[in-house]
Amino acid sequence: MSNNPPTERSIQGKGVVPGSGITGEKAGTGGDGKSDSYAAGGPLAALFEPYNVKSLHLRNRFAMAPMTREMSPTGVPTPENAEHYRLRAEGGVGLLITEGAYIAGTASGHRVSVPHLTPRSADGWREVVQDVHAAGSAIIPQLWHVGALRGTTSPLNPGVAPQSPSGIDLDGKPLGQPMTTGEIDAVISSFAEAAALAQQIGFDGVELHGAHGYLLDEFLWERTNKRSGAYGQRTRMPVEVVRAVRSAVGDDFAIVFRFSQWKANRYQERIATTPRELENVLTPLVDAGVDVFHPSTRRHWLPEFPNDDPTLSLAAWTKRLTDKAVITVGSVGVHTEFRGAGATAEKIPVVIPESPEERLSYLANQFAAGEFDIVALGRALIADPMWVSKVRTGQFDSVTPFDKNHHALSGA
Numbered sequence: 428m429s430n431n432p433p434t435e436r437s438i439q440g441k442g443v444v445p446g447s448g449i450t451g452e453k454a455g456t457g458g459d460g461k462s463d464s465y466a467a468g469g470p471l472a473a474l475f476e477p478y479n480v481k482s483l484h485l486r487n488r489f490a491m492a493p494m495t496r497e498m499s500p501t502g503v504p505t506p507e508n509a510e511h512y513r514l515r516a517e518g519g520v521g522l523l524i525t526e527g528a529y530i531a532g533t534a535s536g537h538r539v540s541v542p543h544l545t546p547r548s549a550d551g552w553r554e555v556v557q558d559v560h561a562a563g564s565a566i567i568p569q570l571w572h573v574g575a576l577r578g579t580t581s582p583l584n585p586g587v588a589p590q591s592p593s594g595i596d597l598d599g600k601p602l603g604q605p606m607t608t609g610e611i612d613a614v615i616s617s618f619a620e621a622a623a624l625a626q627q628i629g630f631d632g633v634e635l636h637g638a639h640g641y642l643l644d645e646f647l648w649e650r651t652n653k654r655s656g657a658y659g660q661r662t663r664m665p666v667e668v669v670r671a672v673r674s675a676v677g678d679d680f681a682i683v684f685r686f687s688q689w690k691a692n693r694y695q696e697r698i699a700t701t702p703r704e705l706e707n708v709l710t711p712l713v714d715a716g717v718d719v720f721h722p723s724t725r726r727h728w729l730p731e732f733p734n735d736d737p738t739l740s741l742a743a744w745t746k747r748l749t750d751k752a753v754i755t756v757g758s759v760g761v762h763t764e765f766r767g768a769g770a771t772a773e774k775i776p777v778v779i780p781e782s783p784e785e786r787l788s789y790l791a792n793q794f795a796a797g798e799f800d801i802v803a804l805g806r807a808l809i810a811d812p813m814w815v816s817k818v819r820t821g822q823f824d825s826v827t828p829f830d831k832n833h834h835a836l837s838g839a
């Protein structure tokens with residue numbers, strides 16, 4: 428694969444990024460900052476091609492990553508939510524993945540102003556979906572159960588105990604009781620009901636939140652899944668969720684599964700330390716009916732298993748191992764890596780290409796090498812809803828850069 432990772436030279440140099448066709452100073456703009464060379468045959472042009480996966484019909488390869496906002500005071504999306512997503516759709520984003528939305532159940536959530544995806548919130552979501560569709564984009568909800576991360580002091584449904592595979596938190600410390608099989612069955616049903624409701628509302632697919640140390644990830648991770656019996660088999664519960672969702676929504680409705688190596692504020696943790704282990708996680712999910720994988724990484728260019736391959740990212744490995752559609756993500760269009768409040772310092776060196784333009788040239792190379800199908804952006808789209816259309820027309824100079832001091836970072 429000819430996709431060289433950013434080097435000191437390409438990161439620090441101001442000249443042409445090797446193999447990209449993009450210059451470091453004013454990428455693809457011809458110097459005036461206004462050329463449309465990206466759309467018209469430039470290095471990013473392929474990312475502006477349409478893409479279809481089952482019920483997902485996308486006008487381009489850009490997605491908005493799911494981002495918790497806490498702007499739904501009663502758990503029901505408001506017109507403000509609809510406007511938030513509509514603006515990004517009008518800004519050219521092909522696929523909106525909503526903020527995490529709680530499935531039914533008193534222990535599924537932890538914060539009061541996070542929206543739910545239950546019959547009570549259906550009308551609020553319908554308005555969001557209609558507005559996004561009217562602006563020409565597709566939209567899917569992220570279905571969420573927070574598991575042990577509910578803790579013991581959550582303001583939502585106070586007094587209700589957290590649910591987790593083994594009655595332990597992400598550090599392995601005791602927290603509540605292990606879920607009974609009856610409770611697990613109820614959560615599986617809630618995921619399926621939420622997916623069926625999403626389909627009824629008019630969403631274009633669903634994303635299952637299996638990342639960042641929340642409930643489905645707690646089943647996937649050996650530190651938090653100490654069960655014996657069927658659900659001690661780490662993929663079993665997420666697989667049952669995918670199966671139940673598939674059976675509720677039929678064959679054509681796209682199911683996206685988000686997973687991650689890292690856990691909330693624990694960036695060194697992993698569910699798979701080798702490609703073989705990753706394959707063992709992903710293959711049963713493929714067999715259960717996942718259409719699209721969304722491996723959540725904080726830097727899309729970092730190699731995942733450098734001893735096996737010096738360049739392949741987690742997205743690239745996921746593509747190679749599953750042959751399914753894959754969404755890449757992580758620090759596209761921003762200068763700093765994603766780090767939640769309270770995160771521990773990292774020991775690995777963080778190599779960040781100097782400019783968003785250089786980052787994009789590397790992204791274009793990854794795409795050309797077939798490493799992913801869709802790219803999700805988080806913070807860049809918080810800062811500038813028009814990011815996609817500005818990049819398409821080469822207007823880098825007018826992009827509003829993300830600044831964590833100016834832009835709310837409430838979620839995880």
Ligand SMILES: Cc1cc2nc3c(=O)[nH]c(=O)nc-3n(C[C@H](O)[C@H](O)[C@H](O)COP(=O)(O)O)c2cc1C
Pocket residue numbers: 492493494495496526527569636638639685723724725756757758759761764765803804805806807835836837838839
């Ligand atoms: C404010 C904020 C809220 C987030 N909420 C969620 C969430 O609800 N679900 C999720 O899977 N990831 C969540 N994330 C992670 C993002 O989806 C994304 O993976 C991360 O921001 C890295 O992408 P970026 O570097 O383009 O920002 C959140 C990130 C931010 C900044």
